[in-house]
Amino acid sequence: MTHLLHRSTRLQPRRAVAASGLTITDSEGRDYIDACGGAAVSCLGHGHPDVIAALHAQADSIAYAHTGFFTTEAAERLGDRLVADAPEGIGHAYLVSGGSEAVEAALKLARQYATERGEEGRRHVIARRQSYHGNTLGALAAGGNEWRRAQFRPLLMETHHIAPCFAYREQREAESDADYAARAAGELETKIRELGPESVLAFVAEPVVGATAGAVPPVGDYFKRIREICDRHGVLLILDEVMCGMGRTGTLHACEQEGISPDLMTVAKGLGGGYQPIGAVLLSEKIYDAISTGSGFFQHGHTYMGHPMAAAAALAVQEVIARDDLLANVREMGAHLRERLTGAFGSHPHVGDIRGRGLFQAIEMVADRESKAPFDPAQKLHARIKAVAMEEGLMVYPMGGTIDGARGDHVLLAPPFIVERADIDRIVERLARAVDRALGEIA
Ligand code: PMP
16 A cells, blocks of 8 residues: 555556556556547657657756756747747747646736736636636636536636537537537627626637547537637637647647637647646737736746756657657548447447547447436446446546536547557447446446
């Protein structure tokens, strides 16, 4: 028994001792196919020699220098690369240590933008229900996942939530995609008017929703409308691409597929691919300009920001992705994964929806396909699927049951970008067995 504290005091997780490519091996010698990249993190798989070589080289030159004194070549090169590949209007990158911190920094930058411009009244943050933006207090406040927020609510700043754009659950029968997109985006306009436009600071959303709802893509021109509404009211658009970004959906940034650019964007998981903890906030020129012509200082210094080891790992990961044209593989293998999921679950009585983009795909479990009724959260179907899948040698990322009451359980797949056809076939075969075994346990 270790004294290391795990999130769950009831769980004793297996100990991972080695990893290579798509496989993680535990201390009992069992292999697991990493079909979810942990939490959509391991985009290059495990033990990539080029990333390891880059880490060695960085450690040999300089492992750490505090940003209060120095910058480093690795951090500068990563910042430049992020900006060169960023959506239009983005001019600067701020390196932090992970996703939650990126969201915190983005919220603070939004507020500082307002105050530097003399718009002291802008303070309301609007986000969407069934969203997750991180576990620190600011990011948790922005998120709209009641299960994660409930016990901390007295400590959270006041935020406001509108409906997500979630076709399977919210689009009405006979409602066109265009009408649904307009209705869902219209909730933002209504909320801004209700709060008073001059009091609203920012709207935060994930282009493709990850952890809370399971690879939910937007519909039609939803995000174009969101962009227009934000612009009309001087509200900043923060896109959280911590999970869906850095190539996961088949383009470097998920928002490229929506044809919009954010004012602020957060990236993390796939940025460093798990080789080092790292995240970044990408800032539009207008935010940078307001700060640089104003106080000239952003009050968000963390000891490990811009860490050279983390920057070197992220640079290497991003260079390999570009060199090996892995985004093309994400698109091709994403299509294959979708096809295999449809084959295995398309007429499954307890799979209501199969959705996602690129190598970011999910199935949503339902007790009844017709009514879309979810399983009783007390049955913890998602946790059972995870446990049985591990027995089958498969890592998947299931969530649900307790989301906003009783939405359906879902299983998220986010394999590394190096995945091949045969791997996908094996992943879906094992998942199909795990799903049926888990359903058998609660039948
Ligand atoms: N935003 C999104 C969309 C996420 O999925 C996550 C992590 N699941 C976070 C923020 C928080 O990132 P981290 O766990 O690295 O703090």
